[in-house]
Amino acid sequence: MIAKKYEIFNGIGELDMNATGQVGDFIGGIVGTLVATFSIILLYKTLTAQRESSNSQASEFAKSQNESRFFELLRIHRDNVSEIEFEYTEKIKNKNKIAKSRHFFVVAHKQLEFAFLEFDAYLNYHNLSSDDIYEDSYLNKIKGNKTIIKRNLNDYQLLAKIDICYLILFFGVGKNGKEEIFQILQGKYKTLFVNNILDFYRMKPSGSSKHYKTWKTLIQDNEFFNNYEAILQEREDCDNDEIPSNSLSYGHDNRTAYYPNNYVKYYGGHRFRLGHYYRHLYQLVCFLHYNTELSTDEKKNYTRIVRGQLSDYEQILFFYNSISQLGRVWELSDNKNEAINENDQLISRYNLVKNISKRPLVNNIQTQSFYP
Numbered sequence: 196m197i198a199k200k201y202e203i204f205n206g207i208g209e210l211d212m213n214a215t216g217q218v219g220d221f222i223g224g225i226v227g228t229l230v231a232t233f234s235i236i237l238l239y240k241t242l243t244a245q246r247e248s249s250n251s252q253a254s255e256f257a258k259s260q261n262e263s264r265f266f267e268l269l270r271i272h273r274d275n276v277s278e279i280e281f282e283y284t285e286k287i288k289n290k291n292k293i294a295k296s297r298h299f300f301v302v303a304h305k306q307l308e309f310a311f312l313e314f315d316a317y318l319n320y321h322n323l324s325s326d327d328i329y330e331d332s333y334l335n336k337i338k339g340n341k342t343i344i345k346r347n348l349n350d351y352q353l354l355a356k357i358d359i360c361y362l363i364l365f366f367g368v369g370k371n372g373k374e375e376i377f378q379i380l381q382g383k384y385k386t387l388f389v390n391n392i393l394d395f396y397r398m399k400p401s402g403s404s405k406h407y408k409t410w411k412t413l414i415q416d417n418e419f420f421n422n423y424e425a426i427l428q429e430r431e432d433c434d435n436d437e438i439p440s441n442s443l444s445y446g447h448d449n450r451t452a453y454y455p456n457n458y459v460k461y462y463g464g465h466r467f468r469l470g471h472y473y474r475h476l477y478q479l480v481c482f483l484h485y486n487t488e489l490s491t492d493e494k495k496n497y498t499r500i501v502r503g504q505l506s507d508y509e510q511i512l513f514f515y516n517s518i519s520q521l522g523r524v525w526e527l528s529d530n531k532n533e534a535i536n537e538n539d540q541l542i543s544r545y546n547l548v549k550n551i552s553k554r555p556l557v558n559n560i561q562t563q564s565f566y567p
Contacts (some may be wrong), residue, residue: 261488265497268479275472284402300508303465307515308557310360317395327350341534342480342527361519366466379520388482396462398423404458413452418445422452430456439535473516480541498545507550513546515563542566
């Protein structure tokens with residue numbers, strides 16, 4: 196067809212160079228265009244492959260960086276646990292012992308259980324209701340919290356007990372601890388109630404104190420509440436350089452109920468043991484939760500590793516921490532006492548207290564009620 200159209204042969208059987216040149220130009224244009232097009236396609240595919248490879252390498256690098264960062268944070272968490280030490284008095288043998296690492300959480304949990312029992316005893320003796328404990332504005336704020344409503348957490352005395360007792364465990368009831376608790380609870384609980392109950396907890400001496408036996412006997416004989424306000428008054432008299440009457444007594448042999456305020460408090464506080472521990476744990480989980488490079492499944496897998504590092508007593512104490520003013524940002528409310536977005540409720544989202552025994556905790560507290 197090409198030869199016929201362009202008549203590339205002249206009349207004597209020789210090629211017509213003008214005609215063949217036109218044919219060459221035509222073929223060259225078609226083939227050149229095809230080759231150029233093919234080259235562009237190859238270049239595009241090469242660049243696409245390079246970009247995909249580069250993105251894959253960047254993704255792998257980011258993943259490697261995230262993984263390294265995670266295990267570094269996890270190592271710091273383990274170091275924080277291993278560095279914890281607490282000297283306490285063993286009640287049975289009446290000798291000092293050191294609780295180290297995870298054993299500390301067993302001892303701290305026992306202290307918190309005592310605080311719960313004493314809180315109940317105080318409220319029962321004074322016949323106090325939620326209205327006697329809470330400031331109205333704060334109680335209404337709790338009642339309006341969407342998360343608390345949804346989970347039917349309407350035992351407001353229980354919420355107050357966990358909150359206040361955990362703060363007492365954390366800060367202690369020494370002079371500085373009492374002031375810090377006052378500051379945190381200001382505007383939330385009635386000032387008179389907070390002052391009185393902290394003075395009540397300050398009455399309990401450390402197990403190593405020579406006055407501990409007197410306090411323990413008063414509690415066991417149900418004589419404490421008949422005497423403790425009078426004891427506080429006599430202490431105030433002593434502070435004013437007045438001589439105490441020492442007329443307080445209990446029991447059939449009229450043993451003296453008065454003991455001075457010169458002892459180490461049982462609730463000495465664990466701020467320097469627990470503060471850094473929980474701040475770092477929160478940082479670790481937030482690093483995973485807010486990491487845009489990780490998928491949902493990867494976040495859950497990593498947090499399973501974190502949960503696996505927590506002993507049962509660590510998780511129990513963590514549970515109580517999360518209900519207190521210090522830890523509600525994990526799930527229940529933000530710093531303005533507003534409900535937290537469901538996607539950012541870290542404990543239930545990642546089942547961080549899953550390994551706690553299903554049996555109820557002290558006072559029939561069910562962890563599933565708080566974190567389903």
